[in-house]
Amino acid sequence: xxxxxxxxxxxxxxxxxxxxxxxxxxxxxxxxxxxxxxxxxxxxxxxxxxxxxxxxxxxxxxxxxxxxxxxxxxxxxxxxxxxxxxxxxxxxxxxxxxxxxxxxxxxxxxxxxxxxxxxxxxxxxxxxxxxxxxxxxxxxxxxxxxxxxxxxxxxxxxxxxxxxxxxxxxxxxxxxxxxxxxxxxxxxxxxxxxxxxxxxxxxxxxxxxxxxxxxxxxxxxxxxxxxxxxxxxxxxxxxxxxxxxxxxxxxxxxxxxxxxxxxxxxxxxxxxxxxxxxxxxxxxxxxxxxxxxxxxxxxxxxxxxxxxxxxxxxxxxxxxxxxxxxxxxxxxxxxxxxxxxxxxxxxxxxxxxxxxx
Amino acid sequence: xxxxxxxxxxxxxxxxxxxxxxxxxxxxxxxxxxxxxxxxxxxxxxxxxxxxxxxxxxxxxxxxxxxxxxxxxxxxxxxxxxxxxxxxxxxxxxxxxxxxxxxxxxxxxxxxxxxxxxxxxxxxxxxxxxxxxxxxxxxxxxxxxxxxxxxxxxxxxxxxxxxxxxxxxxxxxxxxxxxxxxxxxxxxxxxxxxxxxxxxxxxxxxxxxxxxxxxxxxxxxxxxxxxxxxxxxxxxxxxxxxxxxxxxxxxxxxxxxxxxxxxxxxxxxxxxxxxxxxxxxxxxxxxxxxxxxxxxxxxxxxxxxxxxxxxxxxxxxxxxxxxxxxxxxxxxxxxxxxxxxxxxxxxxxxxxxxxxx
Numbered sequence: 169x170x171x172x173x174x175x176x177x178x179x180x181x182x183x184x185x186x187x188x189x190x191x192x193x194x195x196x197x198x199x200x201x202x203x204x205x206x207x208x209x210x211x212x213x214x215x216x217x218x219x220x221x222x223x224x225x226x227x228x229x230x231x232x233x234x235x236x237x238x239x240x241x242x243x244x245x246x247x248x249x250x251x252x253x254x255x256x257x258x259x260x261x262x263x264x265x266x267x268x269x270x271x272x273x274x275x276x277x278x279x280x281x282x283x284x285x286x287x288x289x290x291x292x293x294x295x296x297x298x299x300x301x302x303x304x305x306x307x308x309x310x311x312x313x314x315x316x317x318x319x320x321x322x323x324x325x326x327x328x329x330x331x332x333x334x335x336x337x338x339x340x341x342x343x344x345x346x347x348x349x350x351x352x353x354x355x356x357x358x359x360x361x362x363x364x365x366x367x368x369x370x371x372x373x374x375x376x377x378x379x380x381x382x383x384x385x386x387x388x389x390x391x392x393x394x395x396x397x398x399x400x401x402x403x404x405x406x407x408x409x410x411x412x413x414x415x416x417x418x419x420x421x422x423x424x425x426x427x428x429x430x431x432x433x434x435x436x437x438x439x440x441x442x443x444x445x446x447x448x449x450x451x452x453x454x455x456x457x458x459x460x461x462x463x464x465x466x467x468x469x470x471x472x473x474x475x476x477x478x479x480x481x482x483x484x485x486x487x488x489x490x491x492x493x494x495x496x497x498x499x500x501x502x503x504x505x506x507x508x509x510x511x512x513x514x515x516x517x518x519x520x521x522x523x524x525x
Numbered sequence: 526x527x528x529x530x531x532x533x534x535x536x537x538x539x540x541x542x543x544x545x546x547x548x549x550x551x552x553x554x555x556x557x558x559x560x561x562x563x564x565x566x567x568x569x570x571x572x573x574x575x576x577x578x579x580x581x582x583x584x585x586x587x588x589x590x591x592x593x594x595x596x597x598x599x600x601x602x603x604x605x606x607x608x609x610x611x612x613x614x615x616x617x618x619x620x621x622x623x624x625x626x627x628x629x630x631x632x633x634x635x636x637x638x639x640x641x642x643x644x645x646x647x648x649x650x651x652x653x654x655x656x657x658x659x660x661x662x663x664x665x666x667x668x669x670x671x672x673x674x675x676x677x678x679x680x681x682x683x684x685x686x687x688x689x690x691x692x693x694x695x696x697x698x699x700x701x702x703x704x705x706x707x708x709x710x711x712x713x714x715x716x717x718x719x720x721x722x723x724x725x726x727x728x729x730x731x732x733x734x735x736x737x738x739x740x741x742x743x744x745x746x747x748x749x750x751x752x753x754x755x756x757x758x759x760x761x762x763x764x765x766x767x768x769x770x771x772x773x774x775x776x777x778x779x780x781x782x783x784x785x786x787x788x789x790x791x792x793x794x795x796x797x798x799x800x801x802x803x804x805x806x807x808x809x810x811x812x813x814x815x816x817x818x819x820x821x822x823x824x825x826x827x828x829x830x831x832x833x834x835x836x837x838x839x840x841x842x843x844x845x846x847x848x849x850x851x852x853x854x855x856x857x858x859x860x861x862x863x864x865x866x867x868x869x870x871x872x873x874x875x876x877x878x879x880x881x882x
Contacts, residue, residue: 195880197768198812198873202777221781222704223764224599224630226696239596242581243638243691245676247683273581281600283689285642317689319602321880326604327682332640332674334600334691339583347579407580411554420559424578455555516555519548523678 190290195320208292209316212299213282213306217314225314227279229338236341242269243334249523251298251329253372255364255383256459258331259301261525264388264459265410266335267309271393272406272462274345275337277309282333283317287326295329302331309388311335343397347424349404350465356429356491357464357474359392359484360385361437362414366456366521367445380445385460392483393462399477400470408462411525412516415454417463418501419515431491431513432504454503455516457524465493547647552677565649566673569656570639570663574671582671584636586695593698597632599623600691606880608655608686610729612721612740613816615688616658618882621745621816622767623692624666628750629763629819631702632694634666639690640674644683652686659688666745668692700754704781706761712828713786713848714821716749716841717742718794719771723813723878724802737802742817749840750819756834757827765819768882769873772811774820775858776872788848788870789861812873814881822850 193200210218217225246262256264263280270277282302286295306313339345368384370376389408397403405425409417414436418429438453446453460483466474471489478484501513550557567575574582603619613621620637627634639659643652663670696702725741727733746765754760762782766774771793775786795810803810817840823831828846835841858870 191876192879193875195768196873196876197814198773198875200875201768202872220703220705221777222630223626224597224632226595226597226630226632226703228595238583238585239693240581240583241636241638241672241691241693243640243672243689244674245640245642245689247642247676247678269580273579273583275581275583279598281598281691283600283602283691285602285604285687285689315598315600317601319604319880319882320876321604321684324681325684326687327678330642330683330687332600332602332642332689332691334598334638334640334689336596336598336693346577346583348577411552412558416555420578457554515559516553518550518555518557519553519677522549522552523676525676 188292190286190288190292190320192288192320192322195318201318204318208296208299212303213313215312215314227314238339240270240273240275240337240339242266243332244269245330245332246525247330247523248369248525249327250372253384254368256386257298257301258329259298260305261386261459262331262333263302263305263309264386265525266333267311267388267390268408270335270337271389272408273339274343274397274406275339277311277335277337277390279336280306280311280313280333281315282313282331285326285330286318286320287328288320288323290328305388309390345403345406347405347407347421350421350425350427350493351404352427352493352495353468354404354465354493355468355471355489356431356493357487358437358490359462359478360486361439362458362461363438363442363446363453363456365459366524367442369524370521376445378448380441382442382445385458387460387483389460389462389483392478392481395477395481396464396474400466400474402470403464403466405465406462409458411457413455413457415501415513416516421465422499422501426498427493428495428497429491429493429501433506435488435490437486437488454513455520457521459525545649547643547645547649547677549645549677549679552675558675561675565653565656569660570670572669572671584671595696597627597630597694597696599626600689601626602687602689603882604687604880605726605882606684607729610741611725613743614655614658615686616655617662618743618816619688619690620659620662620666621743622882623690624668624745624747625765627692627694628746629765630696631700631754631763632696634668634692634694634747636693637663637668637670637690638672639670639688642683642687643675643677644685645677645680647685662745666747702760702763704762704764704778707778707782707784707822707850708761709784709850709852710825711761711822711850712825712846713788713850714831714844715794715847716819716835717843718796719815719818720795720799720803720810720813722816723881724799726881727878733802735805737798739799739802742815744817744840746817746819746840749835749838752834752838753821753831757823757831759827760821760823762822763819766815768814770812770814772858772870773873778822779856779858783855784850785852785854786848786850786858790863792845792847794843794845811870812877814878816882
């Protein structure tokens with residue numbers, strides 16, 4: 169014992185410099201930030217745009233795009249917990265989520281940016297794993313990550329890691345895809361089984377209280393969409409049923425277009441294991457998040473070609489017709505249930521599964 | 526007293542629905558999210574791109590840009606605390622920060638996206654104030670906010686509000702501005718007084734222990750840069766000394782270009798009050814953040830025109846020559862001090878002021 173209070177015991181901050189964990193200095197904008205960028209992000213994403221070391225990336229557009237068409241832009245903040253889950257991680261999600269939003273405009277994804285908010289104490293090895301997962305997913309999606317930002321907040325002021333991605337793509341001239349373009353008589357196609365992402369993330373949280381082998385469907389959809397649009401060039405609407413699930417996106421489309429959408433429960437593809445998990449948990453799978461599926465609404469005469477194109481790709485092998493667009497119940501989504509009745513399918517109201525994406 | 530435990534006292538969550546504060550349901554992707562977007566973000570940013578209600582914005586490029594030039598893209602995550610401070614708030618910062626990064630490429634900012642991470646319990650009125658501050662700053666910068674995202678995390682998993690913006694701009698053909706283009710004999714111009722943002726934010730945190738009237742310089746620089754580039758079309762480098770301050774960006778430029786940079790302490794503009802605050806706190810103002818200033822490096826023969834153009838705009842009225850680029854000390858920044866010596870000015874190493882932007 170001395171007469172001086174032992175200040176060291178009063179507060180135990182992380183060391184000012186650390187090679188294994190994120191500390192506040194990694195967000196200073198100075199040399200520690202530069203070293204982190206070099207060791208983690210340039211290692212993973214390295215390309216001439218990032219290596220130029222500017223706060224921006226300047227990019228030529230591919231020649232074919234210069235004369236006609238439009239740019240398409242989308243952004244998503246990712247706050248999923250846990251960071252890693254069966255079938256993916258926040259990095260694969262952050263790339264796929266934004267690539268898919270670009271695809272849903274009919275656009276060809278070209279470039280991504282990624283902004284990282286790191287909590288003091290995050291493992292740098294974990295950050296590296298996630299950065300390399302982003303790299304692999306970006307390669308799969310044929311996009312480059314060309315600009316980024318890194319911020320650090322004190323322990324307890326964030327939850328390990330948040331990643332916000334922004335994507336830029338190109339919509340070829342003449343392609344008009346939007347939620348308000350659903351038309352009377354169009355068919356509604358779903359690209360595969362629903363509710364896998366939500367159940368896989370719940371399982372990773374240990375919230376299920378039973379064993380499951382469900383894995384998240386998180387994947388970039390650019391190749392599948394490209395096949396679809398070659399086969400069905402007059403596709404009116406594309407949308408990925410992420411947060412809020414299939415029910416919510418169908419409601420969004422009904423409201424944007426002023427049309428009604430009729431689906432049939434028995435046509436909706438869902439894996440047996442996912443269905444059982446939803447039943448045990450009391451979840452309606454129509455509201456559970458997906459991260460590698462989409463709804464396509466297109467003219468009936470392009471349906472067969474569309475289904476054939478989708479079936480030719482691993483991510484679309486369970487694609488099928490699930491309903492039609494008509495004007496009988498404008499602005500409403502209705503579903504013929506397995507027992508033969510018809511019910512209104514509302515939009516998700518509050519929160520079912522927080523931080524699923 | 527009853528025999529049942531009083532569950533209500535064990536955990537007191539926020540109500541599931543709230544009109545005054547953010548709850549988890551606002552991040553569900555369902556109708557609560559839609560209502561929040563309508564009431565806050567569409568009210569503030571409303572434009573046809575956002576109102577279309579898709580997860581993307583598809584935008585025609587201005588006609589003049591179609592034939593030549595390049596796109597420029599930048600992103601920034603903003604985690605500043607407190608959210609409001611003398612001279613600005615996180616909203617003005619988020620728009621200005623990204624607009625300015627686009628400007629530093631020589632680009633004309635066109636469009637922004639904004640992704641919001643909200644902590645459960647955030648006041649919706651405060652969110653509205655910040656959204657309207659973004660709207661006003663976007664008008665000042667002549668950009669539109671055309672796509673966004675909203676996520677909510679549980680209380681204690683973020684710090685009120687983080688905003689990540691991404692910007693897209695256009696670089697006219699022939700304009701080549703980058704940190705690696707600083708050349709022997711170039712002059713170094715600074716657009717105004719330094720260190721105001723950092724000191725203003727510290728004051729807002731109550732960390733100063735003395736009174737100050739310093740306000741942040743946070744502002745979009747697009748008009749000032751446009752005037753500069755008309756007057757000095759061969760500008761080689763533009764960079765805004767944000768995190769890490771003037772010393773850090775000059776070091777970045779020295780390293781990118783392989784040149785040495787010599788500055789003179791007595792030429793660096795700084796307000797008396799800011800200088801006093803830095804002295805009292807033991808801060809070197811060369812390392813304190815700015816959010817409405819830039820360094821321009823350009824050929825000597827365009828210097829007079831550049832300084833005249835800058836002086837014609839309120840944000841550039843204190844602009845002046847602060848140094849030169851040469852090869853005497855490659856990769857180094859050196860400064861002639863007030864007392865006549867010369868010292869090496871290093872890059873900021875660790876963290877001086879966390880969460881300044």
